[in-house]
Amino acid sequence: AQTVTQSQPEMSVQEAETVTLSCTYDTSESDYYLFWYKQPPSRQMILVIRQEAYKQQNATENRFSVNFQKAAKSFSLKISDSQLGDAAMYFCAYTGQGGSEKLVFGKGTKLTVNP
């Protein structure tokens, strides 16, 4: 069974600084997808970034980028120029191919942004 591990229950960063959130996963599949979701206090789940396993290039979305190491099964999220609005719970998630494949979530990392 696939598992997702986030080893940092809490992280903090100064506004405008950079922070990296860690995620490792375990799977025997070769094709899959990885995601980072943000859950602010409203509890609405918001997609931050996605990575297809077959792509070697790391995904980037504005201030958010990932370091995807397929062999090491590592998928970290880097947030640059942190903003107060980035404060939230961040969940790393894995899914296989197909519409019926479920998302497997890590336990989450609570990010605090200090002004």
Next chain:
Amino acid sequence: GAVVSQHPSWVICKSGTSVKIECRSLDFQATTMFWYRQFPKQSLMLMATSNEGSKATYEQGVEKDKFLINHASLTLSTLTVTSAHPEDSSFYICSVKKYSNTEAFFGQGTRLTVV
């Protein structure tokens, strides 16, 4: 992105009563929907996978008779918490995936309080 509407956003009910939560996919037909439960400061726990026109697939440990799932159309899935008890109080979230796109879109969630 896809729009998923979940209703109600919050509900308070008395012990022993049943509560129905609706999840609607507003802009595409979803053959599969997912229901999650989230306890405070914890991750999302998959309860069941809702399949249109057939029985839902429940995760291990989730009571089928307690949490009734109906996916009668391609745009609507419902979760009914039967004979609710205070321990059923939680945050329930639904999500949908487009078959050709493995990104999951989430409803706003429903906060259930059983008194």
